[in-house]
Amino acid sequence: MNLKLPFTSGCVSMEFVHYRFLAFLLNAILMFHDTCSRYIGPLSMIGGMVKMNCSDPFDQGVFCWTDNQKAHFIGAFFYGYALQMVASFLAAKMGYNISLRFATLLSGIIQLTVPITIQYSWSLTVVLQAVRGFAAGVFFCASLDVARRWSLEEEGKLAISLSGTTLSAGNGFGPFLVGILSKRLGWAFPYYLSGAIFVLLFFMQCIIVPDNPAEAMLMSEKERAIFKKKQQAELTSSTGEEENRYKVSLSTILRRPSLYCLCIYSFVHMSIHNPEFSVIPFYFNEFFGSDTDFLSYLQAGLSMTTAIAVVGWKCLLTLLDRRVSWLKSRMTLLMVPLAIRSINLSVLPFSRNVEASILLLLVNDVMMGSCFSGGLVTVAYELDPFNGPVVFGIVNGVGEFSGFLVPLIRAALTHVDASEAGYWARYEQRWQWFFVLVGSGGLSGVICIAIGLLCWKSEWKMHHTLITNAEQNNKKTMGDEKGYMALDQDKAAC
Numbered sequence: 139m140n141l142k143l144p145f146t147s148g149c150v151s152m153e154f155v156h157y158r159f160l161a162f163l164l165n166a167i168l169m170f171h172d173t174c175s176r177y178i179g180p181l182s183m184i185g186g187m188v189k190m191n192c193s194d195p196f197d198q199g200v201f202c203w204t205d206n207q208k209a210h211f212i213g214a215f216f217y218g219y220a221l222q223m224v225a226s227f228l229a230a231k232m233g234y235n236i237s238l239r240f241a242t243l244l245s246g247i248i249q250l251t252v253p254i255t256i257q258y259s260w261s262l263t264v265v266l267q268a269v270r271g272f273a274a275g276v277f278f279c280a281s282l283d284v285a286r287r288w289s290l291e292e293e294g295k296l297a298i299s300l301s302g303t304t305l306s307a308g309n310g311f312g313p314f315l316v317g318i319l320s321k322r323l324g325w326a327f328p329y330y331l332s333g334a335i336f337v338l339l340f341f342m343q344c345i346i347v348p349d350n351p352a353e354a355m356l357m358s359e360k361e362r363a364i365f366k367k368k369q370q371a372e373l374t375s376s377t378g379e380e381e382n383r384y385k386v387s388l389s390t391i392l393r394r395p396s397l398y399c400l401c402i403y404s405f406v407h408m409s410i411h412n413p414e415f416s417v418i419p420f421y422f423n424e425f426f427g428s429d430t431d432f433l434s435y436l437q438a439g440l441s442m443t444t445a446i447a448v449v450g451w452k453c454l455l456t457l458l459d460r461r462v463s464w465l466k467s468r469m470t471l472l473m474v475p476l477a478i479r480s481i482n483l484s485v486l487p488f489s490r491n492v493e494a495s496i497l498l499l500l501v502n503d504v505m506m507g508s509c510f511s512g513g514l515v516t517v518a519y520e521l522d523p524f525n526g527p528v529v530f531g532i533v534n535g536v537g538e539f540s541g542f543l544v545p546l547i548r549a550a551l552t553h554v555d556a557s558e559a560g561y562w563a564r565y566e567q568r569w570q571w572f573f574v575l576v577g578s579g580g581l582s583g584v585i586c587i588a589i590g591l592l593c594w595k596s597e598w599k600m601h602h603t604l605i606t607n608a609e610q611n612n613k614k615t616m617g618d619e620k621g622y623m624a625l626d627q628d629k630a631a632c
Contacts, residue, residue, distance in 0.1 A: 174316065215268070454512075
């Protein structure tokens with residue numbers, strides 16, 4: 139009897155019949171691990187890096203930092219991460235595969251080194267954290283290239299959705315995993331474990347994910363033939379008039395109006411997303427008395443909600459693609475979820491109780507899942523899979539700057555002198571102003587996309603290499619004459 143396994147010998151084939159999914163899975167694991175590792179700095183500091191007896195004159199004060207030094211240590215990762223627009227362009231020039239391997243190995247070395255350098259040089263540790271953030275800026279951008287090189291037909295969106303699911307799951311599990319390890323095994327252990335996993339992933343990348351998918355050792359001959367056919371088709375299309383569409387050119391990318399629409403959209407999208415981690419915990423603590431344990435469970439639940447929602451949005455995207463054109467489908471998933479999230483955030487401080495506030499946040503995180511399934515990330519890929527990683531690096535890099543600004547705006551806007559008459563009423567009102575301001579900013583992103591669509595409609599079209607027979611057949615399920623006319627118009631535009 140023959141066993142139906144992905145690899146066998148004799149009766150059992152020694153080849154993977156769907157080898158490309160290994161590349162998707164390895165990339166998703168990397169995204170999950172990188173996201174979990176981001177919590178090591180702040181949580182390990184709480185778990186032991188900061189000594190409790192810093193006032194002791196006989197203490198060497200190895201970890202006795204000032205508040206300013208602590209803030210820079212925690213924020214250093216994001217200083218480097220916000221420069222992913224630079225990291226993604228350099229990766230495009232070097233080659234995404236080699237850049238991904240280098241970034242993975244560099245992250246592992248830094249994680250293994252930080253517990254040592256932290257005892258001797260605060261400055262060097264901060265620099266290493268910033269470099270680690272810069273390297274992490276390559277990960278998600280390179281995952282878009284993995285989606286392009288290793289996917290067949292519509293599978294690129296599946297790879298992006300899988301990465302988005304594991305990234306969201308990492309935001310939920312990261313604090314728990316790091317917190318438990320720091321408490322039981324010491325603050326340095328998470329660094330060593332994280333570094334070892336990064337190094338292991340580096341070796342797995344070298345073995346499993348070659349530069350050319352058709353050269354994978356354990357790929358089935360049938361799958362290898364399909365990839366060779368795909369590569370030949372791309373090579374044929376990349377000559378003549380289409381040649382420039384396959385080149386990564388920063389000057390060409392910067393001339394696209396759609397880039398600036400997506401940059402503004404990304405900034406306001408992140409302005410709504412970042413308060414969930416940097417502002418709302420303080421709000422819940424101030425007005426509802428929520429403690430650290432409650433906030434930790436809340437963050438885990440919200441993150442897992444987003445991870446699960448990505449799957450739901452992927453199913454909805456498939457349904458929309460069968461009924462409406464690509465442009466209508468993508469614009470719907472860009473504008474509607476962001477508008478709902480903006481309204482939810484605006485009314486949050488008027489809910490007056492923690493249960494209603496959590497319900498609004500749950501809806502917000504469900505809407506957040508659209509970004510990885512037909513929303514911001516998918517659109518950056520579908521507009522141009524060859525330049526998509528650089529486009530997303532620029533767009534997400536701009537969006538990350540909101541992470542610095544939102545807490546500063548909150549601190550300035552909600553500051554009220556405690557000695558003033560009616561302090562608490564004024565304080566509560568200032569918080570309401572802040573949430574309304576951020577929510578209004580989110581609606582501006584919807585307006586931006588709408589204006590961009592009206593003014594530069596010819597810019598918003600799926601890259602011709604992604605238009606497949608399967609997609610065209612889906613369009614035909616509309617079944618009426620109007621539907622066929624819309625299909626013909628889409629093909630002519632693309």
